[in-house]
Amino acid sequence: MLELLKQPWPWYTSGAAIAAIMVSLLYFGKSFGFSANLSTICSLAGAGKRVPFFDIDWKTQQWNLLFLLGAVLGGVIAATLLKNNHPLQLSAATVSDLKTLGIRFDGQLEPTQLFGIQALSIKNTALMLLGGMLVGFGSRYAGGCTSGHAISGLSSLQLPSLIAVIGFFAGGLIMTHLIFPLIF
């Protein structure tokens, strides 16, 4: 069983597991949406004193912070108990496209060249900060991220979520195809 769990999971198992998490949270009386945590952390840090947007009772979001804590622990478990050493099976076309951009595929989850601690150049740090800012700003502006819109929102057939997801996708295509050749 443990050996089976250690393998990379097929897409259908993973998709079903994500749906199960969403349904469990509904059963617990909550709605799956991860990016709300970023806002709650701002509130916890005292942002509510200066900016009314963050003046919320963080206790109503305590469950979500616990979910975040669990997510980090899940990462730790996946890196230890469920670790496998097989390289990621990336499509040959992607490997070749990335090579053209000067990004070497190393079989890890994240490119060491960009996310390795030893690769922490000024450029990489700036790109990570900027990318994070876009994600944080965009998810709050759109009122949700992949979990809140793509999973929860589309599951309940909400048009606003479909529009947000199309926006996520369009933004990703612009970054990948138009901006990557300029920055890498």
Added chain:
Amino acid sequence: MKGLRFVIAGVVFGIVMIKSEAVSWYRIQEMFRFQSFHMYGIIGTAVLLGIIAVYFTRRFRLKDYQGKAIIINNKDKQWTKYIIGGLIFGLGWALTGACPGPMFVTIGYGYFSMIIVVMGALSGTFLYGLVKHKLPH
């Protein structure tokens, strides 16, 4: 402990995100280059099963563990914010290869430089709160 169930749900989420490789910058690139079905399969399966689950929840007015009706709130019907906010989010998603959940999961996995991405995401969130009233929604 009442909160334990949320920690457990989070642990499952974290493991799924790593084991499905949905947290991988490479997989996100593969998706935005239409070079593999993998990510579409994950999101597609989750949404399809989610639609079925939500349909039955509404159809049979299912209740949560406390016996309260499960109510799924409708998102507000404003459009600009979804288009512009969505676009901005997508730019960051492709650049970092991470949406908010995976950022934290990968820190647990040992990619400590993701802390920088999280710092960025927190400042982006703060910035939004600061300028919200000036933005079109």
